[in-house]
Structures are given as C-alpha cells and as structure tokens.
C-alpha cells in the first residue's frame with residue numbers, strides 16, 4: 104500500500120476546500136496547453152460510445168463539475184449522480200448545474216464506500232481522483248459494485264512524472280531543493296499502473312495514452328500555476344505569483360517554459 108501526502112484525508116480535504124483555488128490551478132494549466140486532447144471531451148466520447156440510450160450516470164470525485172456538465176449535455180442521462188468528499192466542490196457543482204438547468208444529484212461521500220446502490224448505474228466515471236486513495240483497487244471494486252450488468256466505467260489519470268520539468272526548475276533554482284524527490288501526486292494510480300489496478304475489478308476494454316504539452320509564456324504565467332500546487336514547499340513570502348515570478352527571475356533568466364504530462368484513459372465493464 105503506497106501512501107503519499109495526497110492520499111492523506113486531511114491534506115486532500117484542505118486541497119479541495121477552496122474551489123476558486125482549484126479553478127486558478129486548472130485555468131493556469133489550460134491557458135498554457137499547446138498539445139494534447141481535451142480530456143473532458145475524450146471522457147465524454149468514451150462514455151457516449153458505450154452508453155445505452157439515456158443511461159443512469161454516476162461520477163466519482165466530480166470536482167467542480169466540468170465533466171459532470173459535459174456528460175449531462177452529451178448523454179442526457181435518465182439519472183445523474185455525483186459523489187465527492189468536498190462540500191465546497193459539491194456546492195459549486197450544484198450551482199453550475201442549476202445555472203444550466205440539468206438535473207444532477209450531488210452526494211457527499213468517500214469513494215471507498217460509495218453511497219450508491221448496487222448495480223444502479225450504466226456509466227460510471229472517475230476522472231483524475233483515484234490517486235487520492237492508498238487503495239485504488241478498493242475504489243475500483245466499489246465502482247464495479249455500482250455498475251449494472253454491461254455497464255461501462257471510464258477512468259482517467261496522469262503519468263507519475265507529470266510536470267517533472269517544473270520540479271527540476273524548482274531544484275535548479277534552489278527554490279524547492281527537494282521537489283524532485285517528493286512523491287508525485289499520481290503515485291498510487293498513474294499511467295503505468297492504472298490498467299492493472301482497473302483489471303482487479305473490471306473487464307478492461309481500452310487503455311489510451313495521450314501526451315500533453317504545456318507552454319507557459321513566462322515566469323509569471325508559470326508561477327500562477329506553481330503557487331497552487333500543493334507538492335511544492337515554497338518560502339512563505341512566495342505564495343503569490345508576482346513574488347514567486349520575481350524570485351525566479353532573480354535566480355535565472357525569464358523565458359517561456361515547457362512542461363509535459365501523459366493522460367491515460369481506461370474503459371472497462373463489470374464482470375458478469
């Protein structure tokens with residue numbers, strides 16, 4: 104059983120207590136993106152490819168609900184439920200759903216014990232969240248329990264070395280000397296082990312890897328992302344992008360900065 108700071112329940116709760124901060128992180132990353140697929144679109148396409156008409160959809164670790172809204176629009180579910188540990192995120196999802204007029208049940212719960220009935224959903228999605236578990240196979244078993252016969256699960260995660268270029272910059276500039284030895288956010292469920300873990304509870308059908316590239320225009324752009332990433336341990340006075348960017352510039356030449364990641368998608372069905 105691997106455990107990392109990102110599988111500690113208190114750390115995870117703190118990490119997702121503030122939906123605006125997560126939006127800042129995602130926003131900085133999205134504006135830097137120059138290569139790779141649209142993960143939300145791919146997840147929805149995979150779900151739609153296998154789904155029956157008006158499926159019952161559940162989503163585990165829904166975050167701010169970006170995939171939720173896309174699933175609602177594309178699949179027109181007869182019933183859609185999202186489960187997340189974060190009350191702040193569930194409130195954000197409820198607000199976004201209300202604004203768009205879709206009907207989605209928001210349920211607070213731990214994905215190790217899904218508060219969902221057995222065989223009650225046709226499509227289950229768990230995107231970029233199983234790496235918060237020390238026992239992702241247990242979550243896969245829970246997902247399999249909730250899937251109806253012939254139901255489809257879509258899982259997504261990233262490579263363990265995602266954004267390692269930033270770790271090296273932090274070490275090379277001396278801003279975070281231990282960034283390269285600290286555990287990856289994705290350590291427990293990543294591109295390299297996720298298919299095997301999924302296969303412990305599901306009949307795996309597809310495993311798709313997509314390379315993603317991010318080009319931050321300058322150190323301010325990069326710093327806007329870095330200050331929101333819990334992995335980095337920065338000097339206290341550098342918790343805002345302006346100060347971190349200034350310190351980076353003091354230590355090395357400002358320049359466009361490229362970082363990479365692999366996103367992995369897995370589809371599978373429940374075993375008969």
Ligand SMILES: C[S@@+](CC[C@H](N)C(=O)[O-])C[C@H]1O[C@@H](n2cnc3c(N)ncnc32)[C@H](O)[C@@H]1O
Nearest residue numbers: 119164165166187188189213214230231232235
């Ligand atoms: C990186 S966000 C992913 C959000 C969303 N799926 C997406 O793709 O944008 C990870 C989510 O997993 C949730 N999470 C982490 N641990 C959890 C647990 N034990 N049970 C339920 N949700 C959990 C967090 O609250 C957070 O919303």
